[in-house]
Amino acid sequence: MAAVVAPPLLFCVWLAGSSLLGLVHRDPFWREEQVSLSEAILRDDYGQAMRLAIEGHDLTVPYPVGRSAPPGVTAMTPLDAAALERELDVVKALLRQGLVADDAARRRAACIAVAREAADVAEFLVGHVITRQECAAGAEVQR
Amino acid sequence: MSIDIASATTTVPDPRWRRAAYVYGIVVALGIAYMVAMIPVQVSDCLGNLLQIQHDTWTRLIVNHFWNTGFLRPLLWAQIKGAFDLADGHYWLTFKAIHAAQLVLLAGLFVRLLRIERARDFAAVPVAVAVLVGLHTFSGTVREAFPVNSFLTVLVCTFAVMNLSLSRWRWWHDALALVIYLFILLTVESGLLVVAALVMARLVGLRGVSWAGVGACLLLTLGYFYLRFGPLAVGAPGLIERSTGFGFQVLDPPELMARFGAHPAAFYAYNIVCSIITVFFAEPRAGVWHATHAIVSGGEVPSWLVINLVSSALATALVVWYGRRRVVAWWRTRRIDDDDRIAMVCGTVLLANAVLSFPYTKDAIMSTGGACFAVLTFYAVREMLAVGERGILKGLGAAVVLVALSGTWAVRATALPHLLREQAFKVRNDWATVYPWLDAQHIELKDADARMLVEQLRREALRSPAPHPNIGRSPWRRLLDLN
Numbered sequence: 110m111a112a113v114v115a116p117p118l119l120f121c122v123w124l125a126g127s128s129l130l131g132l133v134h135r136d137p138f139w140r141e142e143q144v145s146l147s148e149a150i151l152r153d154d155y156g157q158a159m160r161l162a163i164e165g166h167d168l169t170v171p172y173p174v175g176r177s178a179p180p181g182v183t184a185m186t187p188l189d190a191a192a193l194e195r196e197l198d199v200v201k202a203l204l205r206q207g208l209v210a211d212d213a214a215r216r217r218a219a220c221i222a223v224a225r226e227a228a229d230v231a232e233f234l235v236g237h238v239i240t241r242q243e244c245a246a247g248a249e250v251q252r
Numbered sequence: 253m254s255i256d257i258a259s260a261t262t263t264v265p266d267p268r269w270r271r272a273a274y275v276y277g278i279v280v281a282l283g284i285a286y287m288v289a290m291i292p293v294q295v296s297d298c299l300g301n302l303l304q305i306q307h308d309t310w311t312r313l314i315v316n317h318f319w320n321t322g323f324l325r326p327l328l329w330a331q332i333k334g335a336f337d338l339a340d341g342h343y344w345l346t347f348k349a350i351h352a353a354q355l356v357l358l359a360g361l362f363v364r365l366l367r368i369e370r371a372r373d374f375a376a377v378p379v380a381v382a383v384l385v386g387l388h389t390f391s392g393t394v395r396e397a398f399p400v401n402s403f404l405t406v407l408v409c410t411f412a413v414m415n416l417s418l419s420r421w422r423w424w425h426d427a428l429a430l431v432i433y434l435f436i437l438l439t440v441e442s443g444l445l446v447v448a449a450l451v452m453a454r455l456v457g458l459r460g461v462s463w464a465g466v467g468a469c470l471l472l473t474l475g476y477f478y479l480r481f482g483p484l485a486v487g488a489p490g491l492i493e494r495s496t497g498f499g500f501q502v503l504d505p506p507e508l509m510a511r512f513g514a515h516p517a518a519f520y521a522y523n524i525v526c527s528i529i530t531v532f533f534a535e536p537r538a539g540v541w542h543a544t545h546a547i548v549s550g551g552e553v554p555s556w557l558v559i560n561l562v563s564s565a566l567a568t569a570l571v572v573w574y575g576r577r578r579v580v581a582w583w584r585t586r587r588i589d590d591d592d593r594i595a596m597v598c599g600t601v602l603l604a605n606a607v608l609s610f611p612y613t614k615d616a617i618m619s620t621g622g623a624c625f626a627v628l629t630f631y632a633v634r635e636m637l638a639v640g641e642r643g644i645l646k647g648l649g650a651a652v653v654l655v656a657l658s659g660t661w662a663v664r665a666t667a668l669p670h671l672l673r674e675q676a677f678k679v680r681n682d683w684a685t686v687y688p689w690l691d692a693q694h695i696e697l698k699d700a701d702a703r704m705l706v707e708q709l710r711r712e713a714l715r716s717p718a719p720h721p722n723i724g725r726s727p728w729r730r731l732l733d734l735n
Contacts, residue, residue: 110375110637113654116662117378121276124283124669131286138673139290139717152720156680160714198685205687 144175150190151177155199158187159206168208192218192234195227200234210234220244265369273368273377277359280381285352287672288394292713293344295682298398299709300695302343303702305333322493324476324486327438331400343705344712347399354404355394361411362623365418365594366630372637379658380630383567384623386664388560388733389531392616394668395675402440403619409436410445410620414597417453417460418590426465433469437476441489441608445620447473448604449597456593489611496612497539498522520610527606527618531625534564537735539613556667556733563660567629570657574632595631598624633657667732674734676718683713 130136141157146166149158151174162168171184178185179193188210191199200218204210210218215234222230223241231239293299305313313333317326339346362384368374384390393404409432416425429450436443447469454466480486495504498519503511512519526539535543543561546553578592605621633654640650682689686706690697697703721734 110372112651113633113637113658114375114378116655116659117382117665120382120662120665121280121283121378123666124287125279127669128283128286131290138669139719141717141719142723152723153681154677154720155684156677156714156718159684163711163714196685198688201688202685 145172146187147172147185147190148174148177150187150194150196150199151185153194155196155202158199159202162187162203162206162208168203168206169210169214186214186218188214188218189221192222192227192230193225195222195225195230197227197230197233200230216247220247266371269370269374270363270368273363273366273374274360276377277363277381278356280385281355281359282352284385284394284668284672285348285355287669288351288355288397289348290716290718291395291672291676292679292683292716293347293399293709294396294679295686295689297396299686299690299706300693301329301332301398302336302705302709303695303697305329305336306701306705307699308333318484320486322487322489323441324438324480324484325402325440327435328400328402328440331405331439332398335399341708343399343709347397350400351394351397351404354401354408358404358408358411358623361408361415362627364415365411365627367418367590372634375637376630376633379633379654379661380626382658382661382665383629384626385668386563386661386666387531387622387626388534388537388615388735389618389622391668391671392614393619395671403442403616406436406440406442406445407620407623409433409443410449410601411623413446413461414449414453414594414601415460417450417458417597418594419460421459421462425461426468429461429465430468430472434472437472442605442617442620444473444608445601445604449601452597452600453593456588456596458590458593458597494612496523496614497526497536500541500545502538502540523610523613524606526613527609527621528603530613530615531602531606531618531622532564532568534560536613538615555730559660559663559731560733563657563664566653566657566660567625567632570632570636570653571625571628574628574635577635591631595628598627663731664733667734670721670729670732671734673719674721676716677721680713680716680718683710686710 127136127138131139144152144154144157146158146161146168149155149161168187171186171189174182174185174190185193187203188200188208191203216239219231219234219239220241222228222234223239223244228238310330310333313329314326317329318324335347335350336343362381363377366373366377366380368377393401393407412432413429416429419425429446433443433446433450436446447466450461450466450469454461454463493505495502496508497503498508498511508519523539526536530536535541543553543557545551546557575595578588578595582588582592602621602624605618605624609617636650636654640647640654690706697706
């Protein structure tokens with residue numbers, strides 16, 4: 110009889126223990142890993158990203174990014190991260206949260222979106238359809 | 253005192269086992285309630301409702317929803333309005349408190365239905381509770397709230413009237429049954445399960461609600477159908493209501509209309525059959541035969557799916573075995589006990605639940621039927637425990653079956669908190685992009701109150717913890733059904 114009761118009883122004990130620990134803010138089950146704003150976006154953790162935005166983190170500066178970023182990239186702005194993720198709604202949410210993106214920042218993010226085949230994101234950012242050739246030409250001019 | 257026919261002994265009930273069972277059930281309910289409370293008030297299927305009722309009057313709200321097409325749910329809107337007004341600005345706290353209260357009430361009603369009298373009864377309780385919360389049909393009662401979860405409300409109301417029927421008749425049982433039925437009938441269509449439970453309970457000899465009370469509920473049912481298909485012209489949900497599974501895929505409303513528009517009966521029959529089978533065999537899921545497709549196509553069958561199929565097959569086999577034993581016992585003695593009566597009511601409710609699922613399949617719609625299956629599993633496990641006490645070989649056989657059953661269902665139950673944690677992450681993400689969502693849904697925030705409501709809920713949601721479900725995944729998570 111004990112062997113029959115044991116497995117679901119273990120489940121009950123784990124559930125109760127987790128809940129009790131949670132009441133004193135020590136629940137490992139609900140512990141979040143704190144990451145940078147841009148890293149949160151790259152991880153699809155838009156909730157944490159927007160919470161950081163609401164808390165007053167600067168939305169224009171690059172933040173460290175880790176394993177979620179493309180190879181060789183160690184920092185990105187939140188706007189670039191949202192473009193890389195092809196998330197138009199996140200781009201809109203950042204702008205609504207107070208991000209002031211100048212033309213250069215918008216164009217850069219738009220080109221990231223174009224490279225990721227997110228034409229809707231790119232068009233929203235610069236107000237018109239932008240092609241890879243334009244992005245490449247723009248990069249040449251900057252060089 | 254109960255007479256154990258199988259062992260020809262009499263046993264004196266020990267109330268301590270009943271109390272222990274209540275404690276166990278309520279502890280599990282509170283643990284799940286805690287997990288539910290970690291999920292923010294959701295955006296989809298909820299925020300729009302809250303904005304709609306924010307400045308609506310009770311009268312206009314209820315009256316307007318008597319004239320919908322496809323659904324007759326005026327009291328669902330009354331509940332939403334009631335919860336909203338009661339909250340008085342403390343929305344998360346109130347909505348989650350209501351959800352927690354429903355879960356605790358369900359636990360109490362479920363345990364009471366099992367009628368725990370001795371140690372062997374109690375030994376079967378943890379397995380039954382694991383089946384209750386581990387079934388895929390249960391997760392829909394806790395994963396979402398609109399802000400009140402109507403699936404859970406139906407489940408609670410059905411178990412409430414079953415408990416009324418099981419009790420000794422009191423004059424107020426009839427009135428209470430009628431009130432519960434009226435309440436749930438105008439909340440959601442699945443409320444019809446209550447009258448199915450009442451009628452079957454009375455037919456098999458449970459006398460807690462009199463024939464007068466049952467008759468009143470039947471008259472109410474006739475009146476409901478007359479109004480629904482007559483003056484109110486609400487009709488039944490059609491093929492255009494939502495996407496639903498068929499075969500190995502999900503079909504959108506235009507595809508459903510193209511395939512079945514002329515002859516929907518076959519599609520409805522498919523839905524009813526799938527709704528029954530999903531409870532017993534964990535397949536199909538929302539009308540889609542995932543496991544079958546994986547096996548037939550030679551694809552990989554995930555570990556969690558194997559556990560689902562094995563656990564459900566074991567439980568179903570045990571229930572069938574138990575049913576056969578009880579039929580044989582009845583054939584010999586021509587007597588049934590209250591457990592048999594409850595089992596028959598549970599079977600009826602399960603079938604009725606499937607019939608009500610005819611327009612489309614959704615796992616959560618079968619939540620009441622699934623809970624009834626958990627009750628049946630309890631009886632089967634208890635019977636197997638009794639058989640196991642009668643000899644070494646029988647004991648070994650029973651132990652192997654029951655440990656396998658217990659273990660697999662404990663794994664399935666463990667998936668529920670993980671599902672809730674994933675839901676918390678998803679809901680918080682939804683709040684991160686709520687304003688673009690409102691624009692896409694063409695929902696206008698017409699006044700300052702609406703804007704304040706959205707912003708308050710958004711900030712509360714974004715402040716809540718929600719670990720990323722895919723970061724730091726341990727390998728054993730592949731055993732859990734997180735779909």
